[in-house]
Amino acid sequence: xxxxxxxxxxxxxxxxxxxxxxxxxxxxxxxxxxxxxxxxxxxxxxxxxxxxxxxxxxxxxxxxxxxxxxxxxxxxxxxxxxxxxxxxxxxxxxxxxxxxxxxxxxxxxxxxxxxxxxxxxx
Amino acid sequence: xxxxxxxxxxxxxxxxxxxxxxxxxxxxxxxxxxxxxxxxxxxxxxxxxxxxxxxxxxxxxxxxxxxxxxxxxxxxxxxxxxxxxxxxxxxxxxxxxxxxxxxxxxxxxxx
Numbered sequence: 001x002x003x004x005x006x007x008x009x010x011x012x013x014x015x016x017x018x019x020x021x022x023x024x025x026x027x028x029x030x031x032x033x034x035x036x037x038x039x040x041x042x043x044x045x046x047x048x049x050x051x052x053x054x055x056x057x058x059x060x061x062x063x064x065x066x067x068x069x070x071x072x073x074x075x076x077x078x079x080x081x082x083x084x085x086x087x088x089x090x091x092x093x094x095x096x097x098x099x100x101x102x103x104x105x106x107x108x109x110x111x112x113x114x115x116x117x118x119x120x121x122x
Numbered sequence: 123x124x125x126x127x128x129x130x131x132x133x134x135x136x137x138x139x140x141x142x143x144x145x146x147x148x149x150x151x152x153x154x155x156x157x158x159x160x161x162x163x164x165x166x167x168x169x170x171x172x173x174x175x176x177x178x179x180x181x182x183x184x185x186x187x188x189x190x191x192x193x194x195x196x197x198x199x200x201x202x203x204x205x206x207x208x209x210x211x212x213x214x215x216x217x218x219x220x221x222x223x224x225x226x227x228x229x230x231x232x233x
Contacts, residue, residue, distance in 0.1 A: 037222075046211060046224060046225070046226045046227040047160075047168065047211050047213075047224040047227070048224065049213075049221065049222040049223060049224060051221070052221065052222075060218065060219075060221040061221075062221070063219070096167070096168075100222075105174075106156075106173070106174050106177075107156040107174070107215060108156065108158040108170065108173035108174065108213075109158065109160070109168075109170065109213065110170070112167045112168060113167075114167060115167060
C-alpha cells in the first residue's frame with residue numbers, strides 16, 4: 001500500500017519560495033505507472049491540480065502556475081518535492097502530495113498524503 | 123473558476139437517490155474515460171469513490187455509481203445514508219498540456 005507524507009515549513013513570507021517534500025513508502029518512486037503529483041486546496045475552496053512528475057523526470061504543470069512551479073524527484077530518498085516561487089497570500093492552502101496510477105486504459109489518483117497547511121504571511 | 127462545473131449543493135433524504143453532475147468539454151470529460159470522483163469529509167483527505175468513469179474501488183459501497191454522457195459525467199448515490207454527507211469532487215484528464223482538472227465541488231446534505 002502506497003503511503004505519502006508531506007513535510008516542510010507551514011509559514012512562508014510573501015515573495016519567497018514555498019518548498020515541500022513528499023516521502024513515499026510502500027512503492028519505489030521509480031516504479032512504472034506511478035506519477036507523483038501535487039494538489040492544493042485553499043480553505044473552504046475546491047481542489048486544484050498543480051502538477052506531476054514521472055520517474056523519467058518528465059513534468060507537467062497547470063498552465064496558470066507553470067512559470068512559478070518546479071516539481072522534482074530524489075530517487076535515492078524515495079521522495080519528490082514541490083517548489084513554488086514568488087508566493088502571495090493567494091497561495092495559502094493545504095498542499096497534498098498524491099500519486100496517480102496510470103496505465104494505457106486506466107488513470108486515477110490512487111493515494112493521498114495527509115496534507116499540510118502552508119500559510120503565506122509576513 | 124474551476125475547469126469542470128458541478129452544482130454547488132445537492133440534498134436528499136435517507137434512502138433516496140441523488141445525482142451529481144460534472145460538466146466539462148470535449149477536451150476533458152468528453153475526450154477521455156479518465157473521470158474520477160472523490161468524497162471529502164470536513165478536515166479529511168479526499169477518498170476515491172469512482173475511477174475511470176464507472177469503476178468502483180474495493181471497499182466502496184455499490185450504492186455509488188458513475189456514468190458519462192458526452193461532456194458530462196455523473197455520480198449517483200442511491201440509498202442515501204447520513205455518512206454520505208460530504209463534499210464530492212470530480213476530476214478528469216485534460217490532455218498533455220493541462221493534464222488534470224477538478225470540478226468546483228458539490229456539498230451533499232442528507233436531510
